[in-house]
Amino acid sequence: MSGLISVDDARRALAPHALDAGEETIGINDALGRILARDVLAGTTAPPADVSAMDGYAVRLADTKDTGSQLRVTGEVPAGTLPTHAIGPGEAMRIFTGASLPDGADHILIQEEAERSGNHIRVTVPQSAHQHIRKAGRDFSAGDVLVPAGICLTPADLGLTAAGNNATVTVRRRPLVAILPGGDELLPPGSALSPGKIIDSNSAALAALVRSWGGEALTPGIAGDSVAAIRAMIDAVNEADLILPVGGASVGDYDYMKAAFTEAGADILFSGIAVRPGKPTWFARLGQQRVLGLPGNPASAFVCAQLFLRPLMMSTTGPATVFKAALETGLSKAGFRETYLRAVSRQQDGQTIVAPLADQDSSLLRPLQTANCLIRRMPNAPACAAGDTVECVKLD
Numbered sequence: 001m002s003g004l005i006s007v008d009d010a011r012r013a014l015a016p017h018a019l020d021a022g023e024e025t026i027g028i029n030d031a032l033g034r035i036l037a038r039d040v041l042a043g044t045t046a047p048p049a050d051v052s053a054m055d056g057y058a059v060r061l062a063d064t065k066d067t068g069s070q071l072r073v074t075g076e077v078p079a080g081t082l083p084t085h086a087i088g089p090g091e092a093m094r095i096f097t098g099a100s101l102p103d104g105a106d107h108i109l110i111q112e113e114a115e116r117s118g119n120h121i122r123v124t125v126p127q128s129a130h131q132h133i134r135k136a137g138r139d140f141s142a143g144d145v146l147v148p149a150g151i152c153l154t155p156a157d158l159g160l161t162a163a164g165n166n167a168t169v170t171v172r173r174r175p176l177v178a179i180l181p182g183g184d185e186l187l188p189p190g191s192a193l194s195p196g197k198i199i200d201s202n203s204a205a206l207a208a209l210v211r212s213w214g215g216e217a218l219t220p221g222i223a224g225d226s227v228a229a230i231r232a233m234i235d236a237v238n239e240a241d242l243i244l245p246v247g248g249a250s251v252g253d254y255d256y257m258k259a260a261f262t263e264a265g266a267d268i269l270f271s272g273i274a275v276r277p278g279k280p281t282w283f284a285r286l287g288q289q290r291v292l293g294l295p296g297n298p299a300s301a302f303v304c305a306q307l308f309l310r311p312l313m314m315s316t317t318g319p320a321t322v323f324k325a326a327l328e329t330g331l332s333k334a335g336f337r338e339t340y341l342r343a344v345s346r347q348q349d350g351q352t353i354v355a356p357l358a359d360q361d362s363s364l365l366r367p368l369q370t371a372n373c374l375i376r377r378m379p380n381a382p383a384c385a386a387g388d389t390v391e392c393v394k395l396d
């Protein structure tokens, strides 16, 4: 109907245009939250040798079984040095936490369980089992995969990466995504408002989504309602891998976005999707740049970013979570557009329950803040009852 393409066809049309911004190698201190492009390998073994886990004496267990046993202290191994000699029967070596075990030793007598006098120690607590030695390679061995490619780097991953003697990691480059809101009514947050003006909320929400999907967001400002103003903005973001024009996508007299992009040389691949909310969503190529036009209504822009922008950026994030849930309340017959209802899902008695929010108007931000998922309804889906199973998409 009316020249709109289906959600599935839109996804298929977008698939060949998914972003692959390439790889870059960066310092580990800048890598938190980045997507790893190449496995991190251990360049060393940890611990590199059998080491002491306590401050005390490296001994032979057999020499320390009885209270009062005397051992001769033949030397010392502080952490960071290697033992200069082995120990023999009746001998001990002073050792500190993390230091390498001398040959001949098979046990650490902690200093609290020994009494020192000159070059001798006396066992004050009989020792019964080998203890306090960390074996070489207990954590990892040289050549092990420490962090697999594809994951989003956490603080623990970075500690492990460093321990494996890696100062850098190779991560996916962040695609540069420019957000281009258009409309004479829009002012940035924090402005002095005047009659007829509203605040641009889409830029903040979309920039946050872009960042959470591994991209870098550019927000060059708001374009006025004219082809010339929009073209100036297009020129200003020629570095971007993807441009997100927001608003001005529908049929109103001041909806200039597509005209401006066409004039700039863009090739529009589709315009209008049978989806609710988000019908005016469109897609174009401007040379190497991808252009995903989103509707101005905040819920439409947000939902269509989840449905269409996320897959475009998928090479850096992986697919959205889809799950099944039981409806808390019935739903009336669906319209001809594939519909995504903002909803709240929760666990109850081992079951996932989902409830659509009462007001689904696409201008509203409050329900969007409350929602944690979208209920997907296929075009013309029949009415369904409470308890029926529906498909849901987790919201980011």
Ligand SMILES: Nc1nc2c(c(=O)[nH]1)N[C@H]1C(S)=C(S)[C@@H](COP(=O)(O)OP(=O)(O)OC[C@H]3O[C@@H](n4cnc5c(N)ncnc54)[C@H](O)[C@@H]3O)O[C@H]1N2
Pocket (backbone or CB within 6 Å): 181, 182, 183, 185, 186, 198, 199, 200, 201, 202, 203, 246, 247, 248, 249, 250, 251, 252, 255, 277, 278, 279, 280, 294, 295, 296, 297, 298, 300, 362, 363
């Ligand atoms: N006669 C028709 N009118 C409309 C149709 C239609 O088919 N025929 N489609 C409607 C649908 S569906 C949508 S969605 C909207 C989308 O229109 P646009 O993409 O052209 O968006 P605008 O008109 O520029 O804005 C719509 C609405 O959203 C507000 N807005 C815009 N940008 C922002 C922003 N950055 N932050 C916050 N709010 C924004 C704007 O002020 C409008 O209220 O069109 C319907 N109309």
Ligand code: MOO
Pocket (backbone or CB within 6 Å): 275, 276, 277, 278, 279, 280, 295, 297, 300, 362, 363
């Ligand atoms: O498709 Mo629009 O997003 O319903 O308001």
